[in-house]
Amino acid sequence: MTFIYSTKAPFGRLLRFFNFKTGLIFLLLNSIVPSIWGQETQEKAETVWTESAVSTFLFNQAAFNKEWQGGGISNVSGNVNLTYNLNYNKNGVNWDTKITAEYGAAKIQAQDNLQKTNDRVEVISVVGKKIKNSKWYYSGLFNFRTQFDSGYEASERTEIINGVSVKISSDVRNSKFFSPANFLLGPGLLWKKEEDLKLNIAPSTGRLIVVASQFTNPDDPRNRLDKNGEYFGVASGETTRFELGMALNGYAKIELLPNVELENILGLYSNYLEKPKNVDIDYTANLSMRVNNLITTNVAFQAIYDDNAVQGFQIRQALGIGVTYKLK
Secondary structure (H helix, E strand, C coil), X not given: CCCCCCCCCCCHHHHHHHHHHHHHHHHHHHHHHHHHHHHXXXXXXXXXXXXXXXXXXXXXEECCCCCCCCCCCCEEEEEEEEEEEEEEEECCEEEEEEEEEEEEEEEECCCCCCEEEEXXXXXXXXXXXECCCCCEEEEEEEEEEECCCCEEEEEEEEEEECCXXXXXXXXXXXXXXXXXXXXXXXXXXXXXXXXXXEEEEEEEEEEEEECCHHHCCCCCCCCCCCCCCEEXXXXXXXXXXXXXXXXXXXXXXXXXXXXXXXXXXXXXXXECCCCCCCCEEEEEEEEEEECCCCEEEEEEEEEEEECCCEEEEEEEEEEEEEEEEEEC
């Protein structure tokens, strides 16, 4: 976190923006969590449920007055993260559900619009039945991913104005809520040593990709079809794409030092029906260094490879000092 005095740090608009976005996140969780708790109340006498929730707000700010000669652009950014875990364990049946909601944005001086820096909604749920006295379970996997807000990419075109060629730059929307949305569902085997170390292998998993028609309609000027006539793998004129393949999901949380934890989350998927060697990769590493019960320093790194989206790695990295609240 860097502070250099300025009388014009752009706080107000960002805070109003975060109030709106945070409201959307809490609305999502409030629609999901009560139904889960209702189920817990009905079966409390028969089952064993455990739950935990962590909310984190990361904040970064840098400001420079007009006399500052070292270079730099004033900016302020923030990231809200909500994680909810629900676990059931009784008579050899284990059910783990993790709900993650994240949103981040930055306001850069001299730019009118806020820049989105992070946006994710994900639900991953694995239910398993223990195989005798081993660490293996027969399992079923469900995974859902989308985003809250629209995404934009810079676009440039050339127009002839009064006989002069002029380049015009603009931001073009290339994604939005539920476009794309990914669903995974399939049976498999779960190896679980403990809550912080587990691996699920699902060799026959269906994946459904859902997109908005505006992005795949060749007659709509808003379409984002690539050179192959596809948008996130969905063909021109279609709104869904079905795949069948193998899914592998791993989770490991390690305590490196007292108050220092490293969380590793890995997701792999290979589509049997098309280019099975092109394995989709989604890896996230979260390093948390706790100062006290409320203040933490967080470092997040995420690498995604999905050639339905882009033929290359998508990389995200974030560092910030945050306020963390845990519900147990």
